[in-house]
Amino acid sequence: MTTVLFIVVPLVVILVAWLLATANRLDRLHIRTDAAWAALEAALARRAVVARAVAAAGAAPASLREVADHAERAPRQDREAAENELSRELAAVERVRLPLALVAELVDAEQRVVIARRVHNDAVRDTLAQRRRRTVRWLKLAGTAPQPEYFEIAEPELNGEAAPVPRPSARVLLLDGEGRVLLFHGSNPGDANDTFWFTVGGGVEPDEDIRAAALRELHEETGIKLDDDQLTGPVWRRRVVFSFDGRSYDAEEWFFVARTPTTTVDTSGFDRIELDTIDEHRWWSAADLRSTTDTVYPVQLADLLPGLLESGWDGQTRSVR
Structure with missing residues (x-):
């Protein structure tokens, strides 16, 4: 009898310990699933808020607000x-008509929903796998906890045409003593036949002022260092969606004017992308711009530059293509 007890008691202890460990693990999985659902609900709620802001901006049908309200309260x-209905409505929004900051907020909200949904479904998968074990089912170790369910909605792509990457940029119309503008000639790494001329400038860094960005880019790309009071504008604003090296960008470009007594350009400050994609630079007169068959950005440069040279800036920032 004693021998039997020595065998049975440890086995019972081991079994009880295993059952307790299994029940605790299942409890933690349910807590994880609940937390993941709460995070997903928060992400969905934020997307609904941004959707209402998009509707208020006038770049989407008025029904978008109603769809967002319905999704949030369903x-x-x-x-x-x-x-899913809200996802379809947002996919149809003309994002190029939205302020760039709102585009960035919408893209971020959509990405957070994608990530939160994946985290939630991963938690559901692990919890269901544990609940399906025979011992868990036979002994009802899940207790009264409701069975979690997957949340299935269509996901927008995190990158690509569905969600162009927002890119604010500062550009400089750098003019020499003869009123010629400096342009760089570059190409798209994704398409060797896609070549074009463009102005000095580049992307604005996080928390950077656009004037500071213009002066920084000017110095990096030309070696010319100017003070803030030597920069005029922004005289123009250009909004464009374009593809570069296989990625889509939603760009908002702010153009400033600066003058320089020298035509010497130092490109030693080019970064790797610029070194790989820019092959020459040239000073262009308004007549040169009107006569060329090359692609020049902005496309209205030939038409608008003469007026800017003759009359100067009137203090208004105008939209250009």
Whole structure:
């Protein structure tokens, strides 16, 4: 009898310990699933808020607000259908008509939904796998906890045409003593036949002022260092969606004017992308711009530069193509 007890008691202890460990693991999995659902709900709610802001901006049908409200208030059993409807409405928004800051906020909200949904579904998968084990089912170790469910909605691509990367940039119309503008000649790494001329300038860094960005880019790309009071503008604003090296960008470009007594250009400050894609630079007169068959950005440069040279800047920032 004693021998039997020595065998049975340790086995019972081991079994009880295993059952407790399994129940604790299942409890932690349920907590993880609940937390993941709360995070997903928060991401969906933020997307609804941004969707209403998009509707208010006038770049989407008025129904977008109603769809966003419905998705946010829908009960759990109807939430997937409501959120999918909102996804379809947002996919149809003409993002090029939105302020760049709102585009960035919308892209961020959509990406957070994608990530939160994946985290939630991963948690559901792990919890269901544990609940399906025979011992868990036979001994009802899940208790009264409701069975978690996957949340299935269509996902926008994190990158690509569906969501162009927002890119604010500062550009400089650098003029020499003869009123000629400096342009660089570059190409698209994704398409060898896509070549073009463009002005000095580049992307604005996070938390950087656009004037500071213009002066920084001017110095990096030409070696010319100017003070803030030597920069005029922004005289123009250009909004364009374009593809470069296989990625889509939603660019908002701000153009300033600066004059320089020298035509010497030092490109030693080029970064790797500029070294790989820019092959020459040239000073262009307005007559040169009107007569060329090359692609020049902005496309209205030949038409607008003479007026800017003759009359100067009137203090108004104008939209250009």
